[in-house]
Ligand SMILES: [Fe+2]
C-alpha cells in the first residue's frame with residue numbers, strides 16, 4: 001500500500017508552530033529533560049512498542065559508551081536523552097510502514113528517511129538541548145559522508161551525534177524484528193562495527209563501543225523479548241532500568 005507523502009510525513013513544523021515553548025530556555029540536563037524524554041518515549045511506545053524498546057537499547061549502549069572516560073560524551077542525562085529521542089520522528093510514521101516486511105516504494109523510502117528531520121524539528125519545538133536535537137537529525141549520517149538527511153562527513157557532526165550513529169546501527173544489527181536483513185549476534189555485530197570503522201562510523205566511537213561491550217550484552221538488552229515485553233534483568237545487583245533512572249535522575253519507572 002502506498003501513502004500520500006503528506007500523510008506519511010506530517011510536518012513537525014506544525015508542532016513548532018504551536019509556539020507554546022518558543023522563547024523559553026532549553027530544557028536543562030536534569031529532571032525536566034528526563035521527564036520530557038520519558039513522556040515522549042511513552043508516546044512512542046503507545047504508537048510502536050518496538051521503536052521504544054529500540055530507543056531504550058540505544059540509550060543503554062550509549063550509557064555504556066559514556067562510562068568510558070575517553071568518550072567525553074558529557075552529562076549522562078544528555079546522553080540518555082539523545083538515545084531515547086533519536087527516533088522520535090517515527091512517531092509520525094504509520095505503523096504499517098514501520099512494520100513493513102518488504103522492500104519500500106520510493107515514496108515510502110522518502111517518508112522513512114524524513115524521520116531524523118521531523119524528530120529534530122519536534123525536539124526543537126519542545127526546547128530540547130541542541131546536542132539532543134542534533135543527534136536526532138544526524139543519526140543516519142556516515143563518517144565518510146553519503147548518509148541522510150545531509151550526506152555530510154562525520155567530522156562535521158557533534159561527538160554525541162557520532163556516538164549515536166554507531167550505537168543505533170549496532171543495536172539495529174542485533175535486534176529482533178528486522179525483516180529486511182539478517183539478525184546478528186552481539187559478537188558478529190561488534191565485528192561488523194569494527195569492519196565499518198572509518199567508513200560508516202567514527203573510528204574513535206567504534207572503538208569505544210567494541211571495547212566496552214561484550215557478548216554478555218545480548219542478555220542485558222533483552223533481545224529475545226516480544227515488543228513492549230522487555231523486562232531488564234538484574235546485573236551486579238542493579239537493574240538496567242535502575243541505572244537508566246539513576247542517570248536520568250528519576251524515581252523508579254515501570255520498565
Ligand atoms: Fe533512525
Ligand SMILES: [Fe+2]
Pocket residue numbers: 054058086087168
Ligand atoms: Fe534508531
